[in-house]
Each structure stands twice: as structure tokens, then as C-alpha cells.
Amino acid sequence: MSSIIQVHNLSKRYRIGLKEQRHDTFAQQLLAMVKAPLQNFRQLRSMSKFGEDDDSVFWALKDLNFEVQQGEVLGIIGHNGAGKSTLLKILSKITEPTAGEVRIKGRIAALLEVGTGFHQDLTGRENIYMNGTILGMSKKEIDRKLDEIIDFSGVEKYVDTPVKFYSSGMKVRLGFAVAAHLEPEILIIDEVLAVGDAEFQKKCLGKMESVAGEGRTVLFVSHNMMAVRNLCQKALVLKHGSLKYHGETEDAIDFYLKEYSETRRRLQYAPEDAPGNQEAKFLRAEVLPLTGKDWPLREGEGFRLEFEFLYLGKDRTNLDVTFHLVDEYSNLVFVGSSARNNSQEYFNNGQVKATCEIPPDIMNHGTYSVSRLLLVRNRGVIVLSVSDPISFEIVTSPADAFGWMGKKEGVVKPKLNWQLSYDPGH
Amino acid sequence: MNHNELQIKNDESTKSTPPSGAKGFTPPSGVGGLDAWDQILKPSRGWQAVDWRELYRYRDLLYFLVVRGIKAKYAQSVLGVSWAVIQPLFTTLVFTVVFGNLAGISSDGVPYVIFSFTAMVPWNYFSGTLTEASNSLVVNANMITKVYFPRIVLPLAAAFSKLLDFVIGLAVLLGFMIWYRFLPGWEILVLPVLILILLLCSLGLGMILSAMAVQYRDVKHASTFMVQLLMYAAPVVYPASKVPDAYLFWYSLNPMVGVIEGFRSALLSTNPMPWNLVIVGGGVSVVVFVLGTYYFRRMEKVFADVA
Numbered sequence: 001m002s003s004i005i006q007v008h009n010l011s012k013r014y015r016i017g018l019k020e021q022r023h024d025t026f027a028q029q030l031l032a033m034v035k036a037p038l039q040n041f042r043q044l045r046s047m048s049k050f051g052e053d054d055d056s057v058f059w060a061l062k063d064l065n066f067e068v069q070q071g072e073v074l075g076i077i078g079h080n081g082a083g084k085s086t087l088l089k090i091l092s093k094i095t096e097p098t099a100g101e102v103r104i105k106g107r108i109a110a111l112l113e114v115g116t117g118f119h120q121d122l123t124g125r126e127n128i129y130m131n132g133t134i135l136g137m138s139k140k141e142i143d144r145k146l147d148e149i150i151d152f153s154g155v156e157k158y159v160d161t162p163v164k165f166y167s168s169g170m171k172v173r174l175g176f177a178v179a180a181h182l183e184p185e186i187l188i189i190d191e192v193l194a195v196g197d198a199e200f201q202k203k204c205l206g207k208m209e210s211v212a213g214e215g216r217t218v219l220f221v222s223h224n225m226m227a228v229r230n231l232c233q234k235a236l237v238l239k240h241g242s243l244k245y246h247g248e249t250e251d252a253i254d255f256y257l258k259e260y261s262e263t264r265r266r267l268q269y270a271p272e273d274a275p276g277n278q279e280a281k282f283l284r285a286e287v288l289p290l291t292g293k294d295w296p297l298r299e300g301e302g303f304r305l306e307f308e309f310l311y312l313g314k315d316r317t318n319l320d321v322t323f324h325l326v327d328e329y330s331n332l333v334f335v336g337s338s339a340r341n342n343s344q345e346y347f348n349n350g351q352v353k354a355t356c357e358i359p360p361d362i363m364n365h366g367t368y369s370v371s372r373l374l375l376v377r378n379r380g381v382i383v384l385s386v387s388d389p390i391s392f393e394i395v396t397s398p399a400d401a402f403g404w405m406g407k408k409e410g411v412v413k414p415k416l417n418w419q420l421s422y423d424p425g426h
Numbered sequence: 427m428n429h430n431e432l433q434i435k436n437d438e439s440t441k442s443t444p445p446s447g448a449k450g451f452t453p454p455s456g457v458g459g460l461d462a463w464d465q466i467l468k469p470s471r472g473w474q475a476v477d478w479r480e481l482y483r484y485r486d487l488l489y490f491l492v493v494r495g496i497k498a499k500y501a502q503s504v505l506g507v508s509w510a511v512i513q514p515l516f517t518t519l520v521f522t523v524v525f526g527n528l529a530g531i532s533s534d535g536v537p538y539v540i541f542s543f544t545a546m547v548p549w550n551y552f553s554g555t556l557t558e559a560s561n562s563l564v565v566n567a568n569m570i571t572k573v574y575f576p577r578i579v580l581p582l583a584a585a586f587s588k589l590l591d592f593v594i595g596l597a598v599l600l601g602f603m604i605w606y607r608f609l610p611g612w613e614i615l616v617l618p619v620l621i622l623i624l625l626l627c628s629l630g631l632g633m634i635l636s637a638m639a640v641q642y643r644d645v646k647h648a649s650t651f652m653v654q655l656l657m658y659a660a661p662v663v664y665p666a667s668k669v670p671d672a673y674l675f676w677y678s679l680n681p682m683v684g685v686i687e688g689f690r691s692a693l694l695s696t697n698p699m700p701w702n703l704v705i706v707g708g709g710v711s712v713v714v715f716v717l718g719t720y721y722f723r724r725m726e727k728v729f730a731d732v733a
Contacts, residue, residue: 006463014731041642044641044642089571089730090467091467092573092574093465093467093574094570094571094572094573094574094730095727095730095731096467096468096469096470096727097467097468097469098469099469100468101466101467101468102465102466102467102468103463103465103466103467104463104464104465104466104467105462105463105464106464107464108465110573110574112572112573113568113572113573116568116569116572116573117566117569117573119494119497119498121497121498121501121502122494122497122498126490126493126494126497129490130490130491130494133484133486133487133489133490134487134569134573134575135573136484136575137486138486139486139489139490162501
């Protein structure tokens, strides 16, 4: 085994769009319109130029170091914005690193999308050539594999029909069929499996397994832990652009899940850069164990949700906090609202803190998130809406260790009042 | 002895590598060496030439992009490729009526229709390529951000797919020449050189505009109407002989001046071959082309980030 990819101190910097300035008066607006071209020019120019670091500079990757061995199937996991896609884009030469370097042996093919370059007006056959050559195949190579590709795609009947008459599933199948017939030393795959029906996904996974089996190197990015677990021997975990873990897949997934749940338990902003509108800002959302208890949350125990807002309205008004709790499959578990308590609280211009206690013996184990958090004025007007601020995990209680070990049964696990009676004889 | 030492060294180097690989990095040892790597990706600096060898490897992609450009353009249209004839023909007829008949602009002693159509064929290629090429990267932004290929194939494909219209235009021009009984002289041998100049300057400007258009969408708005204005800076509706001698040098810096007057001389034998215009224009177009490739390469690395 020798290393086929070496990544050394790799960093990538992006410039993100700056916030637009707000203009309060017509005169200001007019002045801004006159000055706009110059300002636009500076901003557009700055997209590719970097002076000193300011707020708009964002490091998508920072000082990454790792190696990939020949024939290894490496999973790359991390939540949204962790830098997975940026890493793939650098490895596949789509974009240049800002610092550091990558050394590669052999031909790379990257599948960040299926069917790149497809044109609606061209037939399936013509698009196979189009897509194939974009992915780096030669015409001869495609000629040789054409029948196989068409066969694999399962769209034989429509191969001479313009793809605009294809269903989206057919397009994906055709695109994947082309990609599956690439023969690179290194294959890079990004979430391609998230599309298509179950049967097709199975086909893709099978194909990828056979690619990996042929001793080729595969880098695989996915949110699907099952797929990562099944395909990859090793995995690396990215967080905020840094490499947090690199090792055996099982350990990496455990690390990721633990890290993920920890980081998602609390979302907090400083008042200066809190998101929101002119009326209210969102400051904090957090899930906490009940006093005297510790992490992790166990089923059967209760927990506390805390929310904080900054209310900027000048008049005294009635405010309520409402949240939607969903499980890992986005099923709504319940909606909690302080309005239910029926106490009229009046607020003006200040910090609003709401604490909600979820009593013991309600929730089953699993991953839950607050999908929507609302600040409501006068029992009906939504002042501020925050989506998906926090998420947390409730683990099975040890008391249940000898119980049911299979799939979790039901979203809630309430402790119910049972009366059992027994009447001997008749 | 020697062998043993090497063994020990190797053992040490593997031990010193942290098992996680997350921290620390061992540069490749002497075994294999640096030259074993096929590609080293790192930040590029300064101006770079186009990697022609890589471009040659992607020639099939270029071919299919050209085919795609042509097919997609005339797909689902009743008249199809005939549009390549209709459009310049009608423009020429309008010009003939407005400039030839009403304004009475001289046409170096040949019928105004053929005079202006001879200019229309290269000019249409130039303006079409400019518009198409400058949009080529923006239109294909989804490809640029998803797959690596030499980006230069996009403006190249735009320019090459326009060649079909150009050839059709030449064929129609041939028809005009037969109709009006023009027999070209030896100057027709210069035609390939003129076409080369036309290609170089269209491509060069196309590359510059396309690279700029990725970052500044103003180019899209500007290029369409700039091309219309530029037409009057070239002898399309009037002969170059109308330009005062004092300004002729500055005028000839526009490569299209030499190309258009050259076309007229080569095909209609109106004037002797205007070498002064052709040589200056040719020089300028070579400079524009070389500049274009370098500028394109320089901007190439940020395409995927700003597209």
C-alpha cells in the first residue's frame, strides 16, 4: 500500500457577500443609487482579491493534512458547511487552493453531479458523448462502452429522444450510467446517491462497491451514515473547515454523531450580530438537562428548553414563544406554546427569556430538533421566526437494556397509568 | 549492513507517523520521490501560458461542444440553418436601401449589395463570436462549478460553432459573385490569411470578454450594443477609402478594417490588396489573441469561485 493522495496544509479562503446597506430616506436611497456603480465595482472586484482579513473573508478549509492509500475507500463526513464540498472541488481541480498543496497519482474523476453538460435539445445518445467527454473520456472510449452505458441506464427505448422528454429519474440514470463507466484511478463522489429511487440507489451502491473492489481509490462524501458504514474502511470528519478525526469508519461516525449533537444543543448570538428584524432579534436557544441531571439525556428523564430574544418594540405588548419539536424523520412530535398558560405578560424593549420544561416520561429515545421557533405578538402576529435552531439526542435508558433491541417504537414513550386486575376462577 | 540501516530508518518513519493522520504530516520519503506524483495542485501565481497539450487531450470535448452549440441553436426551429442566410441577407438589403440608395454612400464602384454583403460575412462572424463567447462561461457556469476541464474550450467552442454560419455566408457570397459575374484575381490567395486574422481577433477578444463576464455581468449588457456601435468603426456600410489619410493608421488598428477591406480586394478586386491595413490589423490581432489567452488563464482560477 502506498499513498495515492497527499494533502498538505491545505487551506481555502472564500469571500462571501457583504451585507447590503439599508437606506432610511429617499434622499439617501437616491444618493446610494448614484454611488452604486462604484461600490458595486469595488465589491465585485473584491470577490477575487484579498487584502487583510475582514468580516467577509471566510475560510472554508484550514490547514488540512491527510493521506489516502491506494485502493482505500475513504468516507468524508461533516455537517453542512464543514468544507466537504470545498475539499472535493480542490481535489477535482475545479477550484484552486489558497494555500498548501495536494499531490495526486493517477487519473481523477469527480462526480459532484450526475449529467453535467446535458442539453435539453440533444438526444440521450448525444448527451452520453457530451457528458462523457466533459468527464474526461475520449470519443473512442465512449464508442467502445456505448452499448454497455445504454444498457446500464435502462433507457434503451428513448436513447434517440431529446432528453427534455425524459423524466428526471431517467436523466439521473443516464448520467450515472456514463459516470459508472469512467475508469479513473481515483473516483470522487459527492452525495450522488441522494437522487433516484430506491432500486436505482441500490444499483449505484453495488456499482460503487465493485469499483472499490477493483482496487481503485474512492473518496465518498455523504450524509447517509449507512452508506458510509457499508462502503468505507476509513473516514474523516470535517468541522468548520478543519480535520477533526481521521480513522476507522465506525469510530469516525461515533465521533461525528457525538460532536454533532454537542454542537447542536445550543445556538447563541451576541446582541450585535444576532439575526432578526427591526422588531426583534434572536439571541439564544438551548436544551438542558433538569437540575441535578447530566448529559446525555435519557429517555424517561425530563429536560428544559430555553429561548432568548431581544425585543425592540417601543410599545408594551403581549409576547409568546412557540416551538415545533420534530423527530429525526421530521415528524412533528408536538407544538409547545407559552400562550397555553394563559397568563398575559407585557413586554417592551428588552430581553425576553422563555423556559419550557418537558416533564419526564414523555419522549422516546432518538434525535429531536426544534424545527421552528416563533416569537408571537398579541396571540397571533409572528414577530420573528427562526428555523431549525437546535437539535439533541435522547439515549435509551439502561433500565431498558434487556427490553426491545430493535427499531424504536413510536415517537413518544409516555408512562401511562395502568390498572391491572386479576380475577381467579369464575 | 546498508540494507539493515535502511530498514531501521523506514521503521522509524512509520512509527513517527501519528496513527490518526489528522495531525502532523510526513513528506514523501526518498523512495518514489517527488517525480512519482502525476499532479500537484497548489495555488498558481502570476501569468501562465495555455496548456496546449492538455487542450489537445480534451479535443473530443471541444468537438462535442461545437456540435452541441450548432444543434441546440437550430433545434425546434422551422427554418433551421436557413436563419444563417436570412439574417445577413436582410440586413444587407436594408443597408443597400438606406445607405446605398437613400444616403448614396459610394461603394468603390461595385453594386452596393455585394459591397456590403462581402463585409457582412466576416463582420457577422466577428460580432456573433464576440457575443456568444462572452456569454459562454456564464451560460455554462453549472459545468464550471461541477467538473474540471480546460475552461478555454468554452469560448473556443463558441467561436468554432459560429464557423458554420460563416461558411454558409461565404457560399451565399459566392452566389452573389456568380450572379454579378465577379472573377476574383490572385488576391484570393490572401483570403486564408484574412480568415486567420479574423479568427485570432474574434477569439482573443472573446476570451477577454468571457473572462470578464464571469465576474462582471455588465459585459453581457455592454457587449451586445458595443458590437452594434463597433460596426460603424469598421468599413461595413462605407468604404475605407472615405477615411482621411491622416487617420488611416489609427483606423487600421481595428483588425476588422484590414479584414473587411482585404475581403473586398480578394473577392471583388475593388482595390489592390490594402497591405498597410492588413499588416497592422494582423499584428494587433496576434497581440489581442496572445493577451487574451494569458488574461483568460489568469482569471481561470477564480471562475469556479465567482461564477
